[in-house]
Amino acid sequence: ASGGYFNQKSVVIGSEFKRFSGIVNLRHKASEKLTVGVNLTGSFSKQLSPFANGSFRNPVLAGFFLRPSQNAYNADGSLNFSLSTFNQVYNPQAVIEYDRENLNTIKTLSTFTGEYNLLKNLKFTTKFGLDYLIIEEETYRNPFFGDSRTLGGQVSNFTTRVGNWIWTNTLDYHHDLLRKDLGIDVKIGYEAQKSKQYNVSATGNGLPQTTVLTLPAPSTPVTATGARTDFSFESLFSVVQANFKNRYSLSGSLRRDGSSRFGINNRYGVFWSVGGAWNIDQEAFMKGIKF
Secondary structure (H helix, E strand, O other), X not given: OEEEEEEEEOOOOOOEEEEEEEEEEEEEEOOOOEEEEEEEEEEEEEEEOOOOOOOXXXXXXXXXXXXOOOOOEOOOOOEOOOOOOOOXXXXXXXXXXXXXXXXXXXXXXXXXXXXXXXXXXXXXXXXXXXXXXXXXXXXXXXXXXXXXXXXXXXXXXEEEEEEEEEEEEEEEEXXXXXXOOEEEEEEEEEEEEEEEEEEEEEEEEOOOOOOOOOOOOOOEEEEEEEEEEEEEEEEEEEEEEEEEOOOEEEEEEEEEEEXXXXXXXXXXXXXXXEEEEEOHHHOHHHOOOOO
16 A cells, blocks of 8 residues: 655646555455455545736736836735736736636546456456546636626536446456467456446636635526546457467457447447467577577
8 A cells, every 4th residue: 555645836826736646456366266456546636726818817928028116915915906007918916816627537447356366377357447527627717807707707617427347257267288289278258347427517706705605606608518428348358379499479359348339230340350469589490599
């Protein structure tokens, strides 16, 4: 098991990245025939980003246009966002204090495995994988000054959730012939997968005249959208491989795949492949040759 923390600061004010992560990896041999394992990975990241395009609130552009005589603060210590003082670009310090550009991401990956030796040369393996992703984006424009002042402020929220699982089961058989000069490996298996995604976003104008609210309710909704997508996949597959003295090998595979993304009249397809290899460096005439 292990954990990590990463904190990166930027040379641009209002920009930073933090990540917390952890990993747990366990494997246990329950008996001479049974082995189980689990691998868990999770992370949470938080990113703050200033507006990056060519607008008047871009802090990088402000470095080129601002004059030393333009004070970021008033004499009483409050932030100065007067249009008479900042008449070419907005005060970047005030933008950072009053506006928000947040991106939060949560990601988990999990794998559970089990192996059971049915016979000396026959093994059953099952593996179940699960991953989940949440992305939350928030954009807040204050109602006092800046790009959205004439709109009374603006807030936008975007949320994406993606879930995916995959389950694979295989049987592996190995047999030696000709005094172990010829090895035969056979694998057959079944695999299923399901994925779902959910997206929702909303934007509104006309915010309360305060910046202390975590989620201010706009008086004028502008857009609201939502979407769901999903797909599923399943497969039956087999692989046969023969290896003679680690010099010559032949292999072939056959699988039948079905997908919800295929046409309704052609949900399944059959695919095959054959291959061969020659390890020429194992031949006697190659023993004295160096590369």
